[in-house]
Amino acid sequence: xxxxxxxxxxxxxxxxxxxxxxxxxxxxxxxxxxxxxxxxxxxxxxxxxxxxxxxxxxxxxxxxxxxxxxxxxxxxxxxxxxxxxxxxxxxxxxxxxxxxxxxxxxxxxxxxxxxxxxxxxxxxxxxxxxxxxxxxxxxxxxxxxxxxxxxxxxxxxxxxxxxxxxxxxxxxxxxxxxxxxxxxxxxxxxxxxxxxxxxxxxxxxxxxxxxxxxxxxxxxxxxxxxxxxxxxxxxxxxxxxxxxxxxxxxxxxxxxxxxxxxxxxxxxxxxxxxxxxxxxxxxxxxxxxxxxxxxxxxxxxxxxxxxxxxxxxxxxxxxxxxxxxxxxxxxxxxxxxxxxxxxxxxxxxxxxxxxxxxxxxxxxxxxxxxxxxxxxxxxxxxxxxxxxxxxxxxxxxxxxxxxxxxxxxxxxxxxxxxxxxxxxxxxxxxxxxxxxxxxxxxxxxxxxxxxxxxxxxxxxxxxxxxxxxxxxxxxxxxxxxxxxxxxxxxxxxxxxxxxxxxxxxxxxxxxxxxxxxxxxxxxxxxxxxxxxxxxxxxxxxxxxxxxxxxxxxxxxxxxxxxxxxxxxxxxxxxxxxxxxxxxxxxxxxxxxxxxxxxxxxxxxxxxxxxxxxxxxxxxxxxxxxxx
Numbered sequence: 001x002x003x004x005x006x007x008x009x010x011x012x013x014x015x016x017x018x019x020x021x022x023x024x025x026x027x028x029x030x031x032x033x034x035x036x037x038x039x040x041x042x043x044x045x046x047x048x049x050x051x052x053x054x055x056x057x058x059x060x061x062x063x064x065x066x067x068x069x070x071x072x073x074x075x076x077x078x079x080x081x082x083x084x085x086x087x088x089x090x091x092x093x094x095x096x097x098x099x100x101x102x103x104x105x106x107x108x109x110x111x112x113x114x115x116x117x118x119x120x121x122x123x124x125x126x127x128x129x130x131x132x133x134x135x136x137x138x139x140x141x142x143x144x145x146x147x148x149x150x151x152x153x154x155x156x157x158x159x160x161x162x163x164x165x166x167x168x169x170x171x172x173x174x175x176x177x178x179x180x181x182x183x184x185x186x187x188x189x190x191x192x193x194x195x196x197x198x199x200x201x202x203x204x205x206x207x208x209x210x211x212x213x214x215x216x217x218x219x220x221x222x223x224x225x226x227x228x229x230x231x232x233x234x235x236x237x238x239x240x241x242x243x244x245x246x247x248x249x250x251x252x253x254x255x256x257x258x259x260x261x262x263x264x265x266x267x268x269x270x271x272x273x274x275x276x277x278x279x280x281x282x283x284x285x286x287x288x289x290x291x292x293x294x295x296x297x298x299x300x301x302x303x304x305x306x307x308x309x310x311x312x313x314x315x316x317x318x319x320x321x322x323x324x325x326x327x328x329x330x331x332x333x334x335x336x337x338x339x340x341x342x343x344x345x346x347x348x349x350x351x352x353x354x355x356x357x358x359x360x361x362x363x364x365x366x367x368x369x370x371x372x373x374x375x376x377x378x379x380x381x382x383x384x385x386x387x388x389x390x391x392x393x394x395x396x397x398x399x400x401x402x403x404x405x406x407x408x409x410x411x412x413x414x415x416x417x418x419x420x421x422x423x424x425x426x427x428x429x430x431x432x433x434x435x436x437x438x439x440x441x442x443x444x445x446x447x448x449x450x451x452x453x454x455x456x457x458x459x460x461x462x463x464x465x466x467x468x469x470x471x472x473x474x475x476x477x478x479x480x481x482x483x484x485x486x487x488x489x490x491x492x493x494x495x496x497x498x499x500x501x502x503x504x505x506x507x508x509x510x511x512x513x514x515x516x517x518x519x520x521x522x523x524x525x526x527x528x529x530x531x532x533x534x535x536x537x538x539x540x541x542x543x544x545x546x547x548x549x550x551x552x553x554x555x556x557x558x559x560x561x562x563x564x565x566x567x568x569x570x571x572x573x574x575x576x577x578x579x580x581x582x583x584x585x586x587x588x589x590x591x592x593x594x595x596x597x598x599x600x601x602x603x604x605x606x607x608x609x610x611x612x613x614x615x616x617x618x619x620x621x622x623x624x625x626x627x
Contacts, residue, residue, distance in 0.1 A: 471483050570623035
């Protein structure tokens with residue numbers, strides 16, 4: 001959003017549309033299509049040359065993509081400017097529809113990135129929260145062909161014990177052939193808040209039997225997909241529990257800002273109430289797990305083919321209280337897990353059945369015993385995203401640096417500890433040589449995630465130390481390529497071949513690039529530049545530039561919102577550090593060249609809106625050390 005604020009909530013709409021009634025989403029996002037309303041067709045056809053309008057009408061009366069329209073317009077003899085104008089006019093008049101493909105399996109972490117989209121939008125448009133969450137019912141529910149089987153139908157007895165295979169049923173709905181879930185006689189549509197509430201309830205009902213991690217019931221692991229055997233081992237992940245705690249806290253706070261009613265599909269309202277009731281009344285962990293899963297399975301059976309259409313209203317205060325109960329349960333599980341990890345939140349558990357009973361549908365455990373896997377960096381990464389005190393986060397960072405996750409030779413962080421002695425049944429990661437591929441290497445995407453969370457947590461000293469070993473600062477001879485190029489992984493010092501240590505393999509432009517760009521944004525502008533305080537918009541820039549990146553003249557430049565030139569003037573400041581170096585004077589230059597100055601640590605409503613609306617082309621900010 002800080003690069004393209006005009007996107008608004010478009011990405012939120014796209015990805016939340018694809019959340020299904022069961023809490024999952026399809027794997028592959030395909031090209032979006034656009035459909036022109038009947039009343040808009042004539043105006044668009046007027047832009048098409050005579051003799052080509054019949055062809056244009058055939059194209060535009062069905063779903064189209066920008067590319068197909070632009071290529072067709074070129075074939076109609078239109079010039080470049082006219083092609084762009086026609087395509088832009090058609091897109092502005094059309095309804096956008098995302099498209100996707102189930103492909104295979106349900107990854108247990110894919111829902112966790114949706115809250116990041118909301119937070120990114122609110123970092124630029126914080127005053128729109130109520131409208132975004134509780135406004136128009138415009139969010140559909142994607143309907144994949146695959147449904148998650150009930151436990152007894154995905155559990156199997158093997159010579160090695162109880163396992164979870166064949167998690168999904170792709171046959172029951174194979175003939176339905178529709179893209180969006182129905183509600184009564186039409187498509188199901190909801191507010192964004194209803195989507196969030198469903199995720200809160202259904203993911204809480206997916207906690208493991210120890211109340212710690214979120215189960216991999218959909219047949220696929222999370223981000224660390226080289227542990228592809230974990231779902232079969234009744235695996236669970238603390239990464240998703242930390243994200244669930246964040247989601248519950250965000251949703252609960254949003255509900256609590258006003259009073260009133262929230263209208264929900266009856267099936268969702270029932271599930272929320274049942275989950276909260278079970279958490280309040282069932283002290284035994286295993287029985288609680290069983291009851292939560294039973295409630296979830298009944299909900300899914302009711303919604304496999306859509307919603308009934310009946311709606312119920314629940315009060316915002318009532319919903320907030322129920323979510324608070326869920327959040328307490330999830331946070332208690334996180335604390336338990338962190339204690340098992342010696343103060344570092346572990347990432348993965350596998351569960352062993354203490355006993356098994358045969359039922360009419362299949363085997364069911366009579367108890368489940370957790371076993372913690374070695375430490376993975378993702379656990380601390382997700383834990384740092386929680387709203388815990390800074391001192392606790394600093395203590396975690398210190399423990400991680402003292403653990404086997406830290407590679408002292410490279411000054412970087414490994415994706416996991418040694419997997420020596422771990423069964424190959426956990427997945428392909430256990431088969432790789434140490435320090436290579438997805439086993440004890442410096443997996444750049446996850447290391448950058450860790451650096452990003454250090455920065456977002458305000459652990460500036462720890463971040464500066466770790467960032468100094470990021471790719472731009474590496475020796476090209478050792479790295480084996482240009483430091484302008486990211487890679488999938490670097491061989492760590494755990495690798496048996498010292499010649500490979502620190503060398504990057506498999507160039508890519510993926511997650512590590514996204515993390516680096518977000519670090520860049522926070523370093524220059526802070527995590528949330530725009531804020532809504534006391535009914536007014538404010539712009540507060542909080543740059544962090546460590547001393548080893550500070551120019552000698554103290555002048556630092558960057559582009560804000562993609563087009564506004566920001567220049568910090570900090571002569572005599574050894575570094576720019578939030579809370580220690582503060583803005584004292586802002587000089588704003590308008591698009592017409594006119595300038596005016598504001599002496600304040602932040603900009604108030606009028607100036608903030610002018611900048612966000614594109615009326616300002618340059619900002620010069622005088623920085624001083626706080627006395």
